[in-house]
Amino acid sequence: MLAFEEKEYRERIRRARARMAAENLDLLLCSNPANMCYLTGYDGWSFYVHQLVMLTANDGDDPVWVGRAMDANAAKVTTFLPHDNIIAYSDDYVQSKTKHPLEFVAGLIRERGMERVKIGVEMDTFYFPARSLLSLQRALPNAEVVDATTLVPWVKVVKSSAELEYMRRAARICEKAMYTAVDSIVEGTRQCDAAAEIFRAQISGTDEFGGDYTAIVPMLPTGEGTNTPHLTWNDGPFRNGEASIIEIAGCYRRYHSPMARTVQLGKPPQRLADAAKVVVEGLENAMAAARPGATAEEVEQAWRSTIERHGIRKESRIGYSTGLNYPPDWGEGTISLRPGDQTELQENMCIHMIPGIWQDDWGVEISECIQITPSGGQPFAEFERGLIVK
């Protein structure tokens, strides 16, 4: 059930260790489920309890998975780790008032004689809450605990050829789900029924390969709700004269290829039709600028200068790195296409370029998930790019 050959995981671990060495880390604790999966293959919906992967700086050590007892079998099935490296805590650590799983982890660190080393933890990851830090520091007062939130995400940011193949499969699923979405948005149909068809298409996938759950559920703001991006659906019907924004992804073995489109039922207001054209023009200019060596802020500037010519302003970032992820986000938390981000793009980075515009009572989103190539950003999916009028 491993998603990749073991040597691919070994290469990821080697690159993570190179970054650990640059920061003098003796030990890395990855609690972000995407980073756990990236380094070991671990894949289960068990991240609602504490779990992590321990990676020492020592090349001879395999990573150690630490989690809840009932999930240890899932680690045996989904990772390449020797079973001795799968270590479970007992169930009374779960949501306990008196003990915390990071105390158990501290015990493992002490057993390995590492109670005085420099430890990287993912301090701004949603899977490392404040109490994890406090428990670890209390149990290991002589360790130096530092932030390594983006260490593995920066290793993840350039995709291998095997990963790119998964991104392409995700894009096939995304295309299918987007066709389904556009077909399902019909006057009088309940929003929930359209969302249901989208989910079905995402999970069923194609005849050749099935889909995985996406790290974000379908976003489906409709009517006035299109003035904000992160509303889902309700029981109400689609209405003639209203627009809906669809932001979805296809997911294949945790790899995401996201896409947004805007659908209008009936004649679109002129401002929406005009804005959609500007968004496409800006998006395409930014995609063309997304070459190896360009910085994230230069790519954003290509968008910004396009829309400024049309008198439109937008303050939020227009894209971010994506790929392997788990809820609540398919973004990787590394590159943001915005002023001040001077990351140099490299070939085979994958970016969701999503220059949405949200006004007081309307909005528009048209996005592409792109691969950075010498000839610019190449979209993974193929889908009519523009306002879709039905």
Next chain:
Amino acid sequence: MLAFEEKEYRERIRRARARMAAENLDLLLCSNPANMCYLTGYDGWSFYVHQLVMLTANDGDDPVWVGRAMDANAAKVTTFLPHDNIIAYSDDYVQSKTKHPLEFVAGLIRERGMERVKIGVEMDTFYFPARSLLSLQRALPNAEVVDATTLVPWVKVVKSSAELEYMRRAARICEKAMYTAVDSIVEGTRQCDAAAEIFRAQISGTDEFGGDYTAIVPMLPTGEGTNTPHLTWNDGPFRNGEASIIEIAGCYRRYHSPMARTVQLGKPPQRLADAAKVVVEGLENAMAAARPGATAEEVEQAWRSTIERHGIRKESRIGYSTGLNYPPDWGEGTISLRPGDQTELQENMCIHMIPGIWQDDWGVEISECIQITPSGGQPFAEFERGLIVK
């Protein structure tokens, strides 16, 4: 779009303030999306960036929503808050290397003259990572920041009549999705296609009301994978002779009614058939014991003594409080049915009672979501309780 009448939210806030008073809290910061929704109605998939609700101890103050600029319109649509109480930070706070949204929150606290007060934060919530605490403490060195992870969850634990109606609707959706699941598990069918039909049923809901996304995706371990509960699906076919565990929920406006069943294709091994009977017997005995005034551990004891008579041991908890929730968990993090939990059950608490058994290469789960009533735990859903053999 409010899910409940404003007076219901006012009553929740009143009860949260009573708990704040008992702990001498001047200010509560809720970053758990379920708690944000419970107190204000806020509902959007925006919890992949930092956001929270500020609640002062002062009865005259409405809660304040703080989040990302693009999500402020969602807060205006989904909450009862006056628009002045919806405060947005600029997009450059998102996943920034140099600034953190909790610094922005600290600024709001300082503006209100509260920089020296006692502040409760949700330290063991996945939506309050370590860096949130460090940023807050650095920005407000004279505040006393204490843990309030379970403050609102303990307010949530007894459901109102309006909430119970939502739980019942969620159960209708769950029944439909479970029928769909059982129908879809057929020899030769791909697991992903069965999962796709389950999702569709969950989201489409019933003819009267649509479904919402569940806080946990369908769990569908199959074959040997049934030795662990939190595997999802893959592209492989269901095979004759194998069992599958289905753990799903129906969700109505964020309220969950979960259920697990085990389906066997073909003749079940005797050990599985026997274990399923024991699980049902133990589950029913525990349900009967789940009366107001019984403690959580007494209910577990009813299960434990049943299975011990049959020579089965199980170390993990057999249930937890459920209701309003967001990914990654539909549990509330309060009551656990296990030894040592002396919580006295009260009428209209809602518990997912899930006494799964996982062995080396097989397992069984049969669960019910129950309402605590004077005559014992009453299941919200109605569905054949036992091993389902096809």
